[in-house]
Structures are given as C-alpha cells and as structure tokens.
Amino acid sequence: MSIIEVSHLTKDYGHDRGVFDINMTVSKGECFGFLGPNGAGKTTTIRHLMGFSKPQVGTTSILGQNSWQNAAYLQSHIGYLPGEIALPNGMSGSQFLKMMKEMRGIENDDYCQMLLDKFELDPNIDTKQMSLGVKRKLAIVTAFMHDPDIFILDEPTSGLDPIMQQVFIDYIVSEKKRGKTIFLSSHIFHEIDATCDRIAIIKDGRIVSEFQSDELKNTTMKTYRVTFQDKDSYQQFITLPYQFTSQNEAKNRARISICDEQLDQLIQDIAKLNVEDFHEIPFTLEQYFMKFYKEERVFEGVK
C-alpha cells in the first residue's frame, strides 16, 4: 500500500527553477531516499508533501489524504524535520518541548525521554543560545516525540557532528525496523546508502533516475584498475578491445569497465603482461550519482 504519493507535481518559479512533473510513491515500511545537490528541488517537493505549498500542477498525498486540503490532519500524523530550523525566542528548550507536548496531547513521556537520551540533548538552555547542532537535536526530539508512523526528513543531519550523524542514521534504521515509512532528502551519499530501500535522484527539478538500492549493489558491470610495471605492458594493454574508463600513461595505469562474463578473459590477457597491481573499484552510489552531475561543482560536503 502506498503511504506517500506524488503525482505530476509541478511548481515553476520561472528561469527553469522549481520542480517539474515529479512522480513518486513510497510504500508502507519503506525508506525512500531523495538525493540531489543544493537547489535541485528537494525542499520544494517536501513543502508540497507537507501541505505548506499548493501545486501548480499535480497532487501530493499522504495516507490517501491530499496534502494541501488536509495539511493539519497530516501534520499530526507525521514526524517532519525541516531543513531550516526556526525556534521561538525567549524560551528554553525545555519550555519549548513542554509546549509541544501539550499541543500534541502527549501524556506518556517515555519516547521523548528516550530521544533526549539518545541524542544527548540537555534542553535546559535558552533557544537563542543554542548552537546549530543543539537546535538540530531539539528539532529532532520535537519532530519525533509523538512516535509518528511517517517520517519526512529534509536533510536531517545538517549541523550534526559525525558521531551524532551516525546516531541519527542508527535511529532511522531502527525505526524502519519498527515499520515506519520514511522519506529522506539528502545530498550525503552515506546517509542515503545506509538507510534507503529505494532512491530517486533529482536534478534541476526533475527526477533523472529511480532505482532499488540493491540494483546498484548487484550491478553486473564492474570497474577494475590495472597498473603495469613497464610502459610496454601498458601500451599492449590499452590496444586490447576493452571499454577503458580512464588511462594514465605517466603511471602505466588504466581503468576498465567489464561485465562479469569478461573477467576470465581479462585475467588471461593481463597474465601475459607485467602487472604491478590489479583491483576492483567498488561501484558506489556516489559514482552513479556523479554520472548525472558531471562537471557540476555545486556540491557541499562531498569530496
């Protein structure tokens, strides 16, 4: 059963900015990754899902309810972690949490306390004095204190240190095991790789690829790097009929992409040459992603 549905969603801000004909569905218990760099359209899509913006074309719905028409109902069923956190001034984190608990009618404090412990948050300081990381932790506790079944997360770990990023990833994985449905936008490959069952890549407001994360891991094309001891071996190698993905003459080194059936032939071919080093370059989500974003250096936080 689909919990989240985005159908032909379009919001055109002009100058080719916005999102265009976005289609996605997320099933119950699935973790769906929405991967794209800054400005790709992740937040715009999520704001429509949450019912904060009205689509120009298309619809978004959660639990079968149109997001725009039923925003208040949906927000009480969703754990939403916004990309940018705005907290009210003039109150402490504890006061803010108490206010949110009352608004949501939470009586049992156990789950909230578990979150405070897990994320090592001491909320007893004024929101004005909080660092970005502490604000993010407060937003996390606030978003999930009611133990919602659906998580909508917009770049959830920005501002967290690497240890807390891992705590967050572990939390997502354990909540997924409890049957939660999760929609996670991110530009961090590791975060998506570690949590998601299915991934869509968004570029310039359009989905350019969608796949099961297993498909990527089981891909039959593999890349190998071979380094030769001498120029002669290298020269002979690069004249062979393979698909070379890079050649480095100065280092007598080349990379080739082959399917599994060609591996035996490759080993026979290089056995006749003077090989210094031979190894497989694992295919990663990052490499796949970069195919779509080549020559664009709009990324933050990526090597």
Ligand SMILES: Nc1ncnc2c1ncn2[C@@H]1O[C@H](COP(=O)(O)OP(=O)(O)O)[C@@H](O)[C@H]1O
């Ligand atoms: N309210 C708005 N008015 C005009 N342009 C906007 C507005 N919101 C976002 N945009 C533009 O739409 C594009 C997608 O933005 P956004 O959804 O925030 O991307 P992301 O969250 O992936 O970084 C960007 O080019 C951004 O400048």
Ligand SMILES: [Mg+2]
């Ligand atoms: Mg954003």
